[in-house]
Amino acid sequence: MSLTEKEYIMENKSFDISGNQSGGEGTCSCCTSCRTKERTPDEYRSLMNRLSRIEGQVRGVKGMLERDAYCVDILIQVSAINSALNSFNKELLGNHIRSCVVENVRSGNDAVIDELVKTIQKLMR
Numbered sequence: 001m002s003l004t005e006k007e008y009i010m011e012n013k014s015f016d017i018s019g020n021q022s023g024g025e026g027t028c029s030c031c032t033s034c035r036t037k038e039r040t041p042d043e044y045r046s047l048m049n050r051l052s053r054i055e056g057q058v059r060g061v062k063g064m065l066e067r068d069a070y071c072v073d074i075l076i077q078v079s080a081i082n083s084a085l086n087s088f089n090k091e092l093l094g095n096h097i098r099s100c101v102v103e104n105v106r107s108g109n110d111a112v113i114d115e116l117v118k119t120i121q122k123l124m125r
Helices: 006-008 042-065 071-106 110-125
Strands: none
Touching: 042 071, 071 110
16 A cells, blocks of 8 residues: 555645644644644654554454464463554654654744653553
């Protein structure tokens, strides 16, 4: 599955910090109703590949359950899925900090730091 650059950038529309439409690349919308993030094709592809692998792992566990696999074998596979999800989160969080957080702090929106702290706290539960 391949996206054209136009599809990927969603017609190059983005929103600035106040929710107004802008043409800037790589900006995050921080309005409460329609937050979006334009990702580079490499970032998008990497995240999608991770999710596709995770999806395959989940389907595999479902198949194991349908075949009455031994509980421990299923638990080990579920642990691998959790690890893969954690790796996905680490990559996404790193990208978020390097782009969204940095851009917002540079533009004077320090509230994004509070959002980041709350997000990290939720991830650490």
